[in-house]
Amino acid sequence: MLKKLRAALGLDIKAREYAYGSDPEHGYLSAQKIPEKWVKTTCGYCSVGCGMVVGARDERIVSVRGDQDHPVNRGTLCPKGLSEHQMMASPHRARTPLLRQDGGSLERVSWEQAYGAMVARVRKVQERYGLESFAVLSTGQLVTEEFYALGKLVQLGFRTANYDGNTTLCMSSAVAGYKQSFGSDGPPGSYLGLQKAEVVFLIGANIADNHPVLWHHLNQNQNRTLIVCDPRKTKTAMLADIYLPIRPRGDIDLLNGLIHLVIENGYARREFIEAHTRGFAELEKHCRPYTLELVVQRTGLPPQLIWDTFQAIARAEKVFFAWTMGINHSTQGTDAVSLINTLALITGNIGRTGAAPMSITGQCNAMGSREFSFTSSMPGYRKFDGEQDRQELARLWGIDAQQLPPRRGLVYPDIVDGILEGKIRALWVIATNPVLSFPDQARLKEALRRLDFLVVQDGFHPTATTELADLVLPAAIWGEKEGSYTNSERRVSRVRTAVAPPGEAKTDFEIFLELAGYLGVRDRLFPGWQGPEDAFAEMRRVSAGRLCDYSGMSYALMEAQGGLQWPCNEDHPEGCDSLYADGIFPTEDGRANLMFTSAEKGPEEVDDFYPLLLNTGRTVEHWHTGTKTREVPILDKLAPEAWVELNPQTARRYAIGARDRVCLVSARGRVDGLLVRISETIGPDQVFVPFHFAEQCINKLTLPAFDPKSREPNYKQCAVRLERCRQPQP
Numbered sequence: 001m002l003k004k005l006r007a008a009l010g011l012d013i014k015a016r017e018y019a020y021g022s023d024p025e026h027g028y029l030s031a032q033k034i035p036e037k038w039v040k041t042t043c044g045y046c047s048v049g050c051g052m053v054v055g056a057r058d059e060r061i062v063s064v065r066g067d068q069d070h071p072v073n074r075g076t077l078c079p080k081g082l083s084e085h086q087m088m089a090s091p092h093r094a095r096t097p098l099l100r101q102d103g104g105s106l107e108r109v110s111w112e113q114a115y116g117a118m119v120a121r122v123r124k125v126q127e128r129y130g131l132e133s134f135a136v137l138s139t140g141q142l143v144t145e146e147f148y149a150l151g152k153l154v155q156l157g158f159r160t161a162n163y164d165g166n167t168t169l170c171m172s173s174a175v176a177g178y179k180q181s182f183g184s185d186g187p188p189g190s191y192l193g194l195q196k197a198e199v200v201f202l203i204g205a206n207i208a209d210n211h212p213v214l215w216h217h218l219n220q221n222q223n224r225t226l227i228v229c230d231p232r233k234t235k236t237a238m239l240a241d242i243y244l245p246i247r248p249r250g251d252i253d254l255l256n257g258l259i260h261l262v263i264e265n266g267y268a269r270r271e272f273i274e275a276h277t278r279g280f281a282e283l284e285k286h287c288r289p290y291t292l293e294l295v296v297q298r299t300g301l302p303p304q305l306i307w308d309t310f311q312a313i314a315r316a317e318k319v320f321f322a323w324t325m326g327i328n329h330s331t332q333g334t335d336a337v338s339l340i341n342t343l344a345l346i347t348g349n350i351g352r353t354g355a356a357p358m359s360i361t362g363q364c365n366a367m368g369s370r371e372f373s374f375t376s377s378m379p380g381y382r383k384f385d386g387e388q389d390r391q392e393l394a395r396l397w398g399i400d401a402q403q404l405p406p407r408r409g410l411v412y413p414d415i416v417d418g419i420l421e422g423k424i425r426a427l428w429v430i431a432t433n434p435v436l437s438f439p440d441q442a443r444l445k446e447a448l449r450r451l452d453f454l455v456v457q458d459g460f461h462p463t464a465t466t467e468l469a470d471l472v473l474p475a476a477i478w479g480e481k482e483g484s485y486t487n488s489e490r491r492v493s494r495v496r497t498a499v500a501p502p503g504e505a506k507t508d509f510e511i512f513l514e515l516a517g518y519l520g521v522r523d524r525l526f527p528g529w530q531g532p533e534d535a536f537a538e539m540r541r542v543s544a545g546r547l548c549d550y551s552g553m554s555y556a557l558m559e560a561q562g563g564l565q566w567p568c569n570e571d572h573p574e575g576c577d578s579l580y581a582d583g584i585f586p587t588e589d590g591r592a593n594l595m596f597t598s599a600e601k602g603p604e605e606v607d608d609f610y611p612l613l614l615n616t617g618r619t620v621e622h623w624h625t626g627t628k629t630r631e632v633p634i635l636d637k638l639a640p641e642a643w644v645e646l647n648p649q650t651a652r653r654y655a656i657g658a659r660d661r662v663c664l665v666s667a668r669g670r671v672d673g674l675l676v677r678i679s680e681t682i683g684p685d686q687v688f689v690p691f692h693f694a695e696q697c698i699n700k701l702t703l704p705a706f707d708p709k710s711r712e713p714n715y716k717q718c719a720v721r722l723e724r725c726r727q728p729q730p
């Protein structure tokens, strides 16, 4: 009471924030901003998975603060999380179903008409061109219960295996790399590792911008050595003890060199290697030519830095290896991931807190999609071609194993190719915006134009993708739905409803179940299901005994503990911090594979016509295609447009000054009006542009080149040239 009184009188800033939240436009004391209720939930942006408490009033979220009790963030939030509620009131929220008839404009229809049209049009396409002429592109934004329902609906209801998520654009290389090394997907480490490691090696990961709250974990570790390897001197690199300014695509040569130095200098943990891995002799032979001299020549790194890195890794008892898109976004991403795993394995850095390899994921629930969405594997990390896995899943679902797809269907880029080849004729896009996020935009747009029927289900309209749709299904977003997200460290946290969705929008879960009713499969696929908790109960049964075991979880326990890390079962009733503590891996013989590879040339080299290498990435203020964050006034004011980073030498060469406007041109397109920032963060042969901005969509330039194993795009390097703008820009 006293706290509220002090707040009302404006005497106590902290208490005012506690009572009313902060609102830059209306001030602290606006009565409309005083929450009537507080709801604990999880942030809906990135995979750090911060716990938050949202304050709601009159069906609006009016305040957000970090959850002091949540183990991931202990009350802190980054700028995106702090302002997350502001995007909900956007005028661009999708509110009603919209249908385009006979090539006209999108017109408002009822849900009954929308479902009827979707089922009729998809059936017509499937009857004419086959079941697999219908494809689905999903997301990392749904709650896991929705992924689980969607997977059953697509694979067993619509009976097409051509189903994938936009998660292929950001972390399918991590998935494929884990499978190669350990026999299964699943990040072995957790955030506690950042606090407990002696050495933290971040490779291709700018966590200060992209996963800001992870800094709090690093900051609690005062005795660690931080090594950062990145071609760009990012905020993260500036805080490193050892910064490795590697040449683009030098990662594989560096990792081979470090493995060679570890083995040659007698630091390989022979006992662990002999007991728990296979392939050491071949690895040793492969890496022998990677002398310090060769690695210096290939990576452009000074020999002392490579040596210091090797010494730090080899001598430490606990090394935590983490990476993000700098590794994954490459035509060799899968093999680079496996090489990191190999380095961790031969130095004995697996299965202990602070000693593990770990991919840091992108979207808030990309991990949930990996566990249960029925895309790259069957629910519970089951293999499409594993007879035992098939029989087990069929028994749990009470179906014949023949009804399960015999193989994985087309992956995201292959769905796009399939459309261009005329094999895919209808597409359902859910909570993703490929018209901004997919590489080589001209080609992608051409594919979407060729479809007979495009359905887009999204919380926002118009977006670059909904504008092309024949049918728009308005969906609820974060704050308006119930379920769970899994973060990068395998922590499953609760996502809770604070307010109702706007207009006639429905949760994705409701849409999937109602659509199943129109398709005539609801009782068969979702018997007795009323809400996400029914899906969760089935997920617990389906995952029991698997690596991603949810069987010991409940919504109540997750809420009480601030999430639970799988496996969570009788052996680990409070969840599990590290995978593979026993040195047993989910391969046929229980041993991890010591994978190795050699660097290949990039898919596109610079030349006289396109002499600069383009690197793309993110900034702390925005999230992916900006559909949400560009609706938040404070974030859009802080970062209102794209920019290009140029090294001072490059700027001099082109006689360009800071704040000039330039355009970049690749063999696939051009982007005009980029604001110049001159900085030594980037090398003289490279440029950097963030990818969040529709007006300056950098994916007009990027390459349609993909990792052959994971099918992840090579967003990080393509050849461009720089030109002065043809016209003055704003």
Ligand code: SF4
Residues within 6 Å of the ligand: 043, 044, 045, 046, 047, 048, 049, 050, 073, 076, 077, 078, 079, 080, 081, 082, 211, 212, 213, 214
């Ligand atoms: Fe949300 Fe990620 Fe920021 Fe945490 S770090 S508040 S999860 S965007």
